[in-house]
Amino acid sequence: MRLLLIEDDPMIGDSIAEGLRAEHYALDWVRDGQAALLALVGDVYDLLLLDLGLPGRDGLEVLRQYRARGGAAPVLIITARDSTLERVQGLDAGADDYLVKPFDLEELSARVRALLRRGAGRTQPDIVHRGLRLRVATHEAFLDGQPLPLSAREFSLLAALLDPPGRVMSKALLEQKLYGWNEEVESNTVDVYVHRLRKKLGADFIKNVRGVGYLVPLDAPAP
Amino acid sequence: MRTIRSQLLLGLLGGTLACTLVAGAAIYFKVLEESNELFDYELRQVATTLPVGQAVALAPRQHGDPEEDVVIQVWDRAGRLKYASTSTQALPAAARPGYATLASGGDTWRVYLAERDGDRVQVAQAVSAREELAARLALRSLLPFIAMLPLLGLLIYAVVGRSLRPLGRLAHALGRRSPHDLQPLGAADHPPELKPVVVALDELLQRLDGALRSQRAFVADAAHELRSPLTALQLQLQLAERAGDDSQREAAFAKLHQRLDRATHLVRQLLTAARQEGGDGEAQAAPVDLLELARACVGERYDQASAKEIDLGIVDAGMTPRVRGSADGLRILIGNLLDNALRHTPQGGRVDVSVTHANGAVLLRVLDDGPGIAAADRERVFDRFYRSAGQAEWGSGLGLSIVRTVAEAHGATVTLGDAPSGRGLLVMVAFSRTA
Numbered sequence: 092m093r094l095l096l097i098e099d100d101p102m103i104g105d106s107i108a109e110g111l112r113a114e115h116y117a118l119d120w121v122r123d124g125q126a127a128l129l130a131l132v133g134d135v136y137d138l139l140l141l142d143l144g145l146p147g148r149d150g151l152e153v154l155r156q157y158r159a160r161g162g163a164a165p166v167l168i169i170t171a172r173d174s175t176l177e178r179v180q181g182l183d184a185g186a187d188d189y190l191v192k193p194f195d196l197e198e199l200s201a202r203v204r205a206l207l208r209r210g211a212g213r214t215q216p217d218i219v220h221r222g223l224r225l226r227v228a229t230h231e232a233f234l235d236g237q238p239l240p241l242s243a244r245e246f247s248l249l250a251a252l253l254d255p256p257g258r259v260m261s262k263a264l265l266e267q268k269l270y271g272w273n274e275e276v277e278s279n280t281v282d283v284y285v286h287r288l289r290k291k292l293g294a295d296f297i298k299n300v301r302g303v304g305y306l307v308p309l310d311a312p313a314p
Numbered sequence: 315m316r317t318i319r320s321q322l323l324l325g326l327l328g329g330t331l332a333c334t335l336v337a338g339a340a341i342y343f344k345v346l347e348e349s350n351e352l353f354d355y356e357l358r359q360v361a362t363t364l365p366v367g368q369a370v371a372l373a374p375r376q377h378g379d380p381e382e383d384v385v386i387q388v389w390d391r392a393g394r395l396k397y398a399s400t401s402t403q404a405l406p407a408a409a410r411p412g413y414a415t416l417a418s419g420g421d422t423w424r425v426y427l428a429e430r431d432g433d434r435v436q437v438a439q440a441v442s443a444r445e446e447l448a449a450r451l452a453l454r455s456l457l458p459f460i461a462m463l464p465l466l467g468l469l470i471y472a473v474v475g476r477s478l479r480p481l482g483r484l485a486h487a488l489g490r491r492s493p494h495d496l497q498p499l500g501a502a503d504h505p506p507e508l509k510p511v512v513v514a515l516d517e518l519l520q521r522l523d524g525a526l527r528s529q530r531a532f533v534a535d536a537a538h539e540l541r542s543p544l545t546a547l548q549l550q551l552q553l554a555e556r557a558g559d560d561s562q563r564e565a566a567f568a569k570l571h572q573r574l575d576r577a578t579h580l581v582r583q584l585l586t587a588a589r590q591e592g593g594d595g596e597a598q599a600a601p602v603d604l605l606e607l608a609r610a611c612v613g614e615r616y617d618q619a620s621a622k623e624i625d626l627g628i629v630d631a632g633m634t635p636r637v638r639g640s641a642d643g644l645r646i647l648i649g650n651l652l653d654n655a656l657r658h659t660p661q662g663g664r665v666d667v668s669v670t671h672a673n674g675a676v677l678l679r680v681l682d683d684g685p686g687i688a689a690a691d692r693e694r695v696f697d698r699f700y701r702s703a704g705q706a707e708w709g710s711g712l713g714l715s716i717v718r719t720v721a722e723a724h725g726a727t728v729t730l731g732d733a734p735s736g737r738g739l740l741v742m743v744a745f746s747r748t749a
Contacts, residue, residue, distance in 0.1 A: 100702070101708055102569075102572065103546045106550045107549060110553055113556070146701050146702060171539075192542065192544075194545065195552065196549050196552040196553070225372075266323070
């Protein structure tokens with residue numbers, strides 16, 4: 092899952108980035124509205140964390156422009172502005188949730204998980220597919236009730252393919268979901284993780300659509 | 315202090331009474347003068363025309379009015395009293411014919427003596443009787459005025475009360491106000507005499523409103539601004555708690571310290587701003603050697619500068635520029651400018667401070683080679699908590715606001731400009747109150 096953090100305060104941004112990266116999200120951090128709009132051009136993000144009090148261009152303006160251009164990712168506003176009017180304005184401008192500073196890191200993570208779940212059209216906290224259960228809150232995986240050891244990247248790749256399943260995702264997109272800007276990506280890294288996951292889940296679990304990318308099919312494969 | 319009503323009442327009534335009394339005295343003396351002439355004439359008439367031949371026919375005259383009580387005496391050639399109109403009054407004869415004033419029997423008498431055929435006829439009248447008449451006449455003409463005094467008093471009381479009603483209304487309007495209602499009173503509804511008061515009050519209310527607003531805004535801003543360092547602290551504390559090993563924990567704690575320093579810095583700056591805006595800086599005005607103060611401030615920041623390998627120093631022009639002001643306030647001003655310069659100057663940069671005379675003013679200049687401030691932002695950076703875009707360094711957002719407050723308290727102006735080299739910021743503070 093790839094997140095965009097838009098926060099001008101260097102210390103708050105640093106701590107949020109550290110905390111969320113520790114939970115295996117790929118996170119990019121921009122410090123002003125202009126940079127945020129640039130970063131959002133590709134629209135690869137699964138969630139936006141948006142501070143409203145940005146220098147230069149206000150957070151709400153960034154949000155409106157993002158929505159106006161069709162950006163669909165859930166947006167969590169994190170701000171020091173706590174009046175009802177400002178909350179209403181934020182939500183009406185297209186935000187999905189509102190978190191007032193100061194806040195708890197645990198709460199931030201929980202809201203991020205909830206928003207990602209809703210963004211994927213899921214109501215259950217765990218991602219469940221064909222006997223595989225991914226517990227997003229703790230990054231634990233279970234196959235037919237048994238714990239399944241997965242690396243953080245393997246977990247993230249699976250979560251990207253399964254949330255929701257049935258979509259073909261290009262290698263480039265999967266790479267973007269796994270890595271933030273300042274992380275080195277090896278050229279065949281997605282292939283390597285898919286290979287490892289197939290070993291653990293069975294060769295049929297992840298399908299390859301040649302020239303397009305990978306997908307986890309919705310229905311059980313034909314025998 | 316006496317009420318305006320009683321002052322007016324006493325003043326007007328007293329004045330009226332005094333005027334009445336003066337008028338009374340004038341009437342008294344005028345009447346006395348005129349009646350003297352009249353009675354003197356009467357005395358002479360009586361003395362010259364009284365038929366003394368038929369002395370027998372002369373009966374003592376009985377009159378109710380004492381002023382008409384004249385005493386008539388007739389002496390014959392030998393000096394024997396031939397006739398006296400009254401037996402009780404035995405007046406001596408005047409020495410010469412004509413008018414005279416005699417004292418007899420504890421009273422003063424006005425007499426006229428006429429010599430007729432060897433007899434001497436003297437007609438006398440008591441002066442006290444004349445005075446009594448004049449007093450009675452004067453009193454009689456004053457009586458209506460004196461009788462009207464209480465009525466006048468009531469009238470004054472009522473009219474003054476009525477005229478003072480707008481004052482009462484104003485007091486009532488002010489007294490009814492809540493402390494938050496600082497709307498102007500509006501001079502239109504008040505009589506012209508009250509207008510200066512109302513206008514002055516409105517101006518005061520306006521100033522109070524401004525001060526209160528800025529105080530409220532300051533508290534709200536401060537509360538808002540404190541959220542950020544507190545958020546940073548809380549998040550970092552949780553990260554420190556989650557740290558898996560010692561090296562992670564150490565790094566987390568180091569960051570925690572930075573965030574705590576920042577929160578402390580903000581609180582300190584808030585306090586300084588509140589003090590300076592409260593006018594503490596104006597309290598003591600004494601000659602201050604600006605160069606000496608700048609040296610002290612630079613010295614205190616040696617460690618800070620050398621940690622970033624910044625060449626911080628003073629360009630000495632060999633002068634002792636003194637300004638009038640508060641050494642504490644000026645130390646805060648220079649300190650904030652230096653802190654800003656050090657914060658924004660990159661590693662290995664240079665910060666120059668100079669104090670010179672220019673056009674009768676003392677000029678403090680702080681020059682850095684940081685990113686500078688865009689021309690469009692140069693006014694807004696003095697606003698509290700304003701941060702320009704793309705600013706990597708964290709500050710309280712109060713530094714330049716404090717600098718301006720202190721400068722204004724010293725009648726000095728702060729100007730931001732480009733460094734002569736084209737890179738960096740030049741801050742100039744011009745003090746006109748030199749000492």
